[in-house]
Amino acid sequence: MLEIKLILCPVDFSEFSIRAYRYALSLAEHYRANLVAQHILELSRYPYADYVGSMGDYADFCRALREGGKEKLREFVKQHTHDEIQPELVTHEGVAADSILSLAQARKADLIVMGTHGRRGFDRLVLGSVTDRVMRTAPCPVLAISKLPRDSTALGEERRHVHHLSRILFVTDFSANAERALNYAISATAEYDAELILLHVLEEVPSPAKTKEAIATATEQLEKLIPPAEPKTLRTRTAVRIGKPYQQIIQLAVEAQIDMVTMGVSGRGALDRAVFGSTTYRVIQLGPCPVLAVHV
Numbered sequence: 001m002l003e004i005k006l007i008l009c010p011v012d013f014s015e016f017s018i019r020a021y022r023y024a025l026s027l028a029e030h031y032r033a034n035l036v037a038q039h040i041l042e043l044s045r046y047p048y049a050d051y052v053g054s055m056g057d058y059a060d061f062c063r064a065l066r067e068g069g070k071e072k073l074r075e076f077v078k079q080h081t082h083d084e085i086q087p088e089l090v091t092h093e094g095v096a097a098d099s100i101l102s103l104a105q106a107r108k109a110d111l112i113v114m115g116t117h118g119r120r121g122f123d124r125l126v127l128g129s130v131t132d133r134v135m136r137t138a139p140c141p142v143l144a145i146s147k148l149p150r151d152s153t154a155l156g157e158e159r160r161h162v163h164h165l166s167r168i169l170f171v172t173d174f175s176a177n178a179e180r181a182l183n184y185a186i187s188a189t190a191e192y193d194a195e196l197i198l199l200h201v202l203e204e205v206p207s208p209a210k211t212k213e214a215i216a217t218a219t220e221q222l223e224k225l226i227p228p229a230e231p232k233t234l235r236t237r238t239a240v241r242i243g244k245p246y247q248q249i250i251q252l253a254v255e256a257q258i259d260m261v262t263m264g265v266s267g268r269g270a271l272d273r274a275v276f277g278s279t280t281y282r283v284i285q286l287g288p289c290p291v292l293a294v295h296v
Helices: 015-031 047-051 055-080 096-106 123-137 177-191 208-223 245-255 270-286
Strands: 006-010 034-041 088-093 111-115 142-145 167-171 195-202 235-242 260-265 291-295
Touching: 006 015, 006 096, 015 034, 015 055, 015 111, 015 142, 034 055, 034 096, 055 088, 088 096, 096 111, 096 123, 111 123, 123 142, 123 270, 123 291, 167 177, 167 245, 177 195, 177 260, 177 291, 195 208, 195 245, 208 235, 235 245, 245 270, 260 270, 270 291
Parallel strands: 006 034, 006 111, 034 088, 111 142, 167 195, 167 260, 195 235, 260 291
Antiparallel strands: 142 291
């Protein structure tokens, strides 16, 4: 069983970080883990800082922003935390992705929970600039929250938000990237006494006549992924679909009322970025539930 002892949750005070923070609270409570709420102050977002007259004025300006960020984080946590969890509050000045990665490395975080806006178009560039880099290079898995599962408590006045995982979807292309993600999927399935669905999507089938054979081969590969040593109480089933991967992943997640999708991601170059963008990003943006991205 994989242990989660420390959860890092970056906070930018948006609705999306509220969702992520509440999810992180639920996980911290379930796993009895420590929770670190981090806010990053990016001075580059305050262009008028360049017009501050003297160095003394500039130092005062930065100090005011710093103290304001700390106070805002305290108020955020006070508003959205129930009494059983007392998170650690950390504020940094710097670049968001760098600060998140640095803290995760220094504190040996077991999981990063991040809120993402889940929009399309040019907003993908914003998502890519932070979430993409964190997902690709973080020393631990990243849980991206753009929407909450179907049965989660909606944003409201209550502070206690407990999320239960009933069905977990593991997506694999049978590459080495997926192997570590499978371990996390199996662990979460056992931890929450959930059902694990293993999915492979065939993008192309040579001919209709060979469709049945291709599905049978993929199904056999999926069935071999579950280690024989796993308890027989682990509930699993397999699914093989044909089409665009992100569309089939999302469709199955909706149909099966999935609570979390688990996927392996690569940390390499431009080609992987294109594949990652076309599949993982779209599942995060358009899918019905959080996505656990496990970096190899």
